Amino acid sequence: MSDETRSAEPAVQLWTRDGFQGALSVVTRPTYAPDYLSVEGPHAPRRAVLDHLTPDDATDPQALPTTVATSRLGVRLHVSGRRTPMPFVVRNVEADEIHFIQSGTVKFETDVGSLIAGEGDFVCIPRAIAYRYSPVDGAMRSVIVESPSAVKLTPPAPSGMLNVARDLKYAEIDQDIRPGGPTRLILKTLDGENTVFTMPHDPLSLGVLLSESVPVWKLNLSSIQVHAYLPEGGPPSQFLSSGTGDILMFNLSARPGGRPPVHINADFDEVICYVRGPGAWGGCTEPGTLTCVPKGVIHHGPSEDVHEGYQAWLLETRATLRWTPRAIAVSQLMETGNYAPHPSTVK
Numbered sequence: 609m610s611d612e613t614r615s616a617e618p619a620v621q622l623w624t625r626d627g628f629q630g631a632l633s634v635v636t637r638p639t640y641a642p643d644y645l646s647v648e649g650p651h652a653p654r655r656a657v658l659d660h661l662t663p664d665d666a667t668d669p670q671a672l673p674t675t676v677a678t679s680r681l682g683v684r685l686h687v688s689g690r691r692t693p694m695p696f697v698v699r700n701v702e703a704d705e706i707h708f709i710q711s712g713t714v715k716f717e718t719d720v721g722s723l724i725a726g727e728g729d730f731v732c733i734p735r736a737i738a739y740r741y742s743p744v745d746g747a748m749r750s751v752i753v754e755s756p757s758a759v760k761l762t763p764p765a766p767s768g769m770l771n772v773a774r775d776l777k778y779a780e781i782d783q784d785i786r787p788g789g790p791t792r793l794i795l796k797t798l799d800g801e802n803t804v805f806t807m808p809h810d811p812l813s814l815g816v817l818l819s820e821s822v823p824v825w826k827l828n829l830s831s832i833q834v835h836a837y838l839p840e841g842g843p844p845s846q847f848l849s850s851g852t853g854d855i856l857m858f859n860l861s862a863r864p865g866g867r868p869p870v871h872i873n874a875d876f877d878e879v880i881c882y883v884r885g886p887g888a889w890g891g892c893t894e895p896g897t898l899t900c901v902p903k904g905v906i907h908h909g910p911s912e913d914v915h916e917g918y919q920a921w922l923l924e925t926r927a928t929l930r931w932t933p934r935a936i937a938v939s940q941l942m943e944t945g946n947y948a949p950h951p952s953t954v955k
Contacts, residue, residue: 621906623872627856627924628843630875641870641906642944646952650930651902655947656939658710658749658896663689666747670695672796673752676935677879677900679927681854682756682798685879689749693742696792697811700735703754703798706848706857707731707741708829708921710883710896712748716741717812718824721779728829728883728919730848730857734758737824738793738811749896751881753857753923756798757850761827764845768833775831779824787813829883829919834863841865841912844922858922860912862887868909876924877902880947883921887914891948899947900929907944 621641623633656676664671666689673686682703699719707716709729716723716731718739725731733739735758761776763769770776788810795803835845842865848857860880878901882892890910892899901907931939941950 621870621872623874625874627873627876640945642908644943644950647941651905651928653899653901653905653907653942653944653950654931654936654939655892655897655899655942655949656935657894658687658751658898659894660938661687661935663687665690665694669693672698672794673750674934675932676898677929677931679925679929681925681927682754683854683925683927683929684754684798685929686752686754687750688752689747690741690743691747694740696794697738697740697807698794698796699738700733700754700796702735702796703756704735704759704850705733706753706755706759707733708751708753708881710749710751710881712746713744714741714748714750715744716779716824717782717785718779719812719814720822720824721814721817722782722785723777723779723824723826725826726828729826730829731826732759732824734823739824740812751898753855754798755850755855757852757854759848759850759855761847762849763847764835769835769845769847770827770832775827777826778822780822781814781817783814785810785813829859829861829921832859834859834861836863836865838865841868843868846924854926856924858924860920860922862889862914862917862919863912865913867911867913870906870908872906873901873903873924875903875926877927877929878907879923879925879929881921881923883919885916885918887916887918889914889918889920890946891943892920899942900931901942901944902928905944908946909944910946 663674673688677685846856882897884895
């Protein structure tokens with residue numbers, strides 16, 4: 609950031625608990641707090657472009673998605689890039705899963721029915737629901753969030769941010785899935801010690817739906833209204849959260865208002881996925897750019913008031929995330945003013 613830009617910024621720094629919902633302290637500083645010269649150790653801001661990582665399942669149909677971040681609380685992030693259908697079925701017995709489709713079209717077949725998800729869709733697969741998925745036409749790319757605590761839609765009001773009746777789509781019974789022959793069923797656990805059953809039939813072959821409730825759903829990012837407090841903008845509001853409050857998800861797409869404040873988030877790691885433009889979100893211009901600012905790291909963040917528009921979403925988690933070696937290899941240190949690569953990484 610140029611000295612000119614720095615001098616135009618307000619020298620105000622916020623420290624907050626529970627995001628912006630708890631205790632708050634405000635001070636001024638004579639310097640631009642997000643600046644740093646170098647960093648050593650894992651608790652550092654990083655960014656990565658999804659297309660720079662080739663997930664295992666892109667080349668090996670038998671592979672599971674590739675893990676990019678883990679935590680002691682069990683919250684994990686994975687990336688998938690299948691080019692062929694899954695030849696097995698998975699049941700995650702310890703976590704709910706939210707699959708975000710960054711690119712491609714994907715068919716999900718589950719214990720309670722099937723659905724087709726496209727670019728920008730979030731797909732919720734609760735704990736112990738068996739599923740498999742496949743690209744409908746060519747390759748796909750997705751980010752998967754695992755939450756040991758049950759997740760649900762929790763907008764700040766019953767209507768306004770979400771039009772559930774119009775935009776929430778549920779899995780439906782697919783009579784075309786036949787019982788078939790032997791099928792591998794992988795029971796997935798957080799410790800990575802998965803258990804494999806060989807079933808005499810396809811466990812996703814269904815008859816009829818006997819209940820009104822269907823726990824598998826999809827919702828497109830573009831259907832989630834952005835939330836702003838004019839004229840300054842203010843913090844966004846979550847559309848989804850976990851029962852323990854360990855996970856919050858927000859639509860962070862372009863919205864009116866001022867630039868976010870310089871901030872120390874005492875309780876949440878912040879992971880943002882810049883989905884696509886045409887507008888840039890600060891230093892993020894490539895679709896599918898993941899950024900991560902760990903809790904306690906001073907950050908500012910780019911202006912969200914981008915007239916040409918862009919799409920992005922934010923995951924806040926109380927879990928302290930640690931990037932895996934595979935993810936670090938394709939990532940860069942990030943400056944926390946505009947979320948561009950840190951100057952020390954630019955050759």
